[in-house]
Amino acid sequence: DAKTTQPTSMDCAEGRAANLPCNHSTISGNEYVYWYRQIHSQGPQYIIHGLKNNETNEMASLIITEDRKSSTLILPHATLRDTAVYYCIVRLLTGTASKLTFGTGTRLQVTL
Amino acid sequence: GAVVSQHPSRVICKSGTSVKIECRSLDFQATTMFWYRQFPKKSLMLMATSNEGSKATYEQGVEKDKFLINHASLTLSTLTVTSAHPEDSSFYICSARVSGTGLSPLHFGNGTRLTVT
Numbered sequence: 001d002a003k004t005t006q007p008t009s010m011d012c013a014e015g016r017a018a019n020l021p022c023n024h025s026t027i028s029g030n031e032y033v034y035w036y037r038q039i040h041s042q043g044p045q046y047i048i049h050g051l052k053n054n055e056t057n058e059m060a061s062l063i064i065t066e067d068r069k070s071s072t073l074i075l076p077h078a079t080l081r082d083t084a085v086y087y088c089i090v091r092l093l094t095g096t097a098s099k100l101t102f103g104t105g106t107r108l109q110v111t112l
Numbered sequence: 113g114a115v116v117s118q119h120p121s122r123v124i125c126k127s128g129t130s131v132k133i134e135c136r137s138l139d140f141q142a143t144t145m146f147w148y149r150q151f152p153k154k155s156l157m158l159m160a161t162s163n164e165g166s167k168a169t170y171e172q173g174v175e176k177d178k179f180l181i182n183h184a185s186l187t188l189s190t191l192t193v194t195s196a197h198p199e200d201s202s203f204y205i206c207s208a209r210v211s212g213t214g215l216s217p218l219h220f221g222n223g224t225r226l227t228v229t
Contacts, residue, residue: 034217043118043205043220044156087155099146100207100218102156 004088009107012082018075020106022088025069031092033064034100035073037084044087044102047073078110114140116208118221125196125228133191133224135206141186142208146218147179150203162189196228 005023012018024033034049048055048062050071055062061074075082087105091098115138125131135145143164148156160181161169168181178200180192189208193200205223210216 036217038156041203041223041225043116043207043222044218046217046219049217099158099161101158102148104155 004090004103006086006088006103006106008104009109011109011111012075012078014079014110014112015077018078018082018108018110020073020075020086020088020108021070022073023070024088024090027068027090028092029068031090033062033068033071034089034091035060035062036087036089036100036102037082038087038105039081039084047086078108080110080112082108083110084108114208114210114219116206116219116221118206118224120224121222122225123227125226127197127228128195130192130194131196131226133193133204133206133226135189135191135208135221137187137208137219140208140210142189142210143186145183145189145206145208147181147189147191148205148207150205150223156205159191164189193226196226198228201226201228 032049032051035047036044038044047059050062064071085105085107087102089100117136117138119134145162147159149159150156158171159174162181162183164183170176178194183189203223203225207218207220209218
């Protein structure tokens with residue numbers, strides 16, 4: 001799976017949008033971008049995934065650049081409960097046994 | 113939505129004893145489950161892939177005789193840490209994906225914090 005690069009940490013004021021970048025310059029055409037987050041002492045939580053089109057769900061939006069070499073996860077109105085480590089993962093789909101490899105992620109701190 | 117339950121959430125054991133951790137998919141079937149380990153302030157490291165009805169596949173550097181995995185049904189996988197030592201103290205997390213859906217996301221349990229004294 002392609003390697004990803006994320007900033008180590010970011011801060012965001014509560015109520016503002018949190019924009020978390022991810023670089024995946026070596027991504028191949030059949031690899032998807034997945035985002036998970038992990039709140040302290042819990043298991044990771046799935047947020048969103050996409051291939052090349054922008055995606056939106058009830059949690060977040062995913063913006064993927066046209067060349068697919070980078071993406072941005074957007075939390076439109078961050079709350080204190082969004083404080084977590086956010087992982088951007090690029091994954092090749094090869095069936096249900098396809099595994100996820102986690103990088104170091106971005107530690108997002110949402111403040112008052 | 114798909115729920116993965118892990119038990120126990122916390123366990124303390126003495127050095128030399130064995131500990132079993134259960135991972136259940138509550139509302140879906142999972143032919144494959146994954147076991148991760150996470151040390152403090154570190155990322156998740158995949159230990160092994162658990163396959164229903166067959167042997168688990170271990171990642172490089174993970175001792176299969178120390179971390180015994182059994183996936184006897186489509187909803188249950190167990191990880192047994194044998195002859196535990198203090199360096200095995202960690203946060204163990206399992207995950208699963210709905211069978212037959214390679215595109216669907218992995219669902220994670222809430223982890224088991226193992227402390228070996």
